[in-house]
Amino acid sequence: MRNPILFLIFVLLFANCQKEINIKQSIDNLFAEFTDAAPGASITVVKSGEVLYQKGFGLANLDSQTKIEPKTNFRLASITKQFTALSILLLEEENKLSLNDPLHKFFPEFPSYGTEITIKNILQHTAGFPAYEDHLPDTLSIQLKDKDVLEILMKQDSTFFPPGTMHRYSNSGYAVLALIIEKVSGKSFAEFLHDRIFTPLGMNNSVAFEKGISEINNRAFGYAKTDSGFVFADQSLTSAVLGDGGIYSSVIDLIKWNSSFENATLLRKESINRIFEKTILQNGEIADYGLGWRLDPYNNHIRHYHTGGTSGFSNIYMKLPQLELIIIILINIRDYDAKSYAEKIADLFIE
DSSP: OOHHHHHHHHHHHHHHHHHHHHHHHHHHHHTTOOOOOOOOOOEEEEEEEEEEEEEEEEEETTTTTOOOOTTEEOGGGGGGHHHHHHHHHHHHHSSOOOOTTTGGGGGGOGGGGGGTTTTHHHTTTTTOOOOOOGGGOTOOOOOOOOHHHHHHHTTTTOSSSOOSOOOOOOOOHHHHHHHHHHHHHSSHHHHHIIIIIHHHTTTTEEEEOOOOTTTTBBBBBOEEETTTTEEOOOTTTTTTTOOTTTTEOOHHHHHHHHHHHHHTTOOHHHHHHHHHHOEEOTOOESSOOOOOOOOOOOOTTEEEEEEEETEEEEEEEEEGGTTTTTEEEEEOOOTTTHHHHHHHHHHHHHH
């Protein structure tokens, strides 16, 4: 080739193409354990705004032998907290509430131990709420709802610590936030998500699932791995609590979710920036949590993410902004470490 510039361009393009092929093969190898005879995973990797890798492994339903595809909808579990937090900020931008509003403004009958708790405390997990899962009645036989979580909290007499002084992860708080969203908006939490987030973003197959009210298309069912194989483990007594983990979605729809941050589609940029600000406790210590997002770094890279683990599912939605990298992994097997898989994929780009 006589033109050295063209030759150099050709070499660089070939090298990038080969690197991309190698990364795809490495990701395939990471998930080789998920066969067409067992539950599996849906994976998407987005680099610099382009989908680099998107594939399903294994089965969404063992009975029907339905294969997992990118359109398959999984229960997101605690990844839902991103959506709950953004919903609160939508209402704040409309001046319908403030993050500094006290809990008693919305629930005047709440016990006195909640006097100093604010919406911001709840968002940042600094309210000190006891875990509702630790206070389930022994006789409980039907699934809890968000309102039941509030009732459990109202039967307690204290928090773990004074609000704002410590960080302690709390599913209880996000169930309360869903109820606040309902009170302020006049819509059910599921309706609010549908009207204000899913529809505007074109997340047409995402839903906060309510049995008997909504349906889940292309649904992945959850399983647990045992010594003798896989057993059905799709729901638990807490699976109907929506604010802390009730959304079903797919990797395809979650890519659209990212656009709301990149393009400030739903919130002003100032509000989006607040989501990714770390929590500062009263003593000045910093907790690696923002508003519905975990913020601890990975290999010296800024990281925004949330995991989601529940009966039958293990998920992660992870962003490394400096690398313009998004990794989404949805697994329909309980107790699998989706975070570990995501970090192994991230290593391919960091190296």
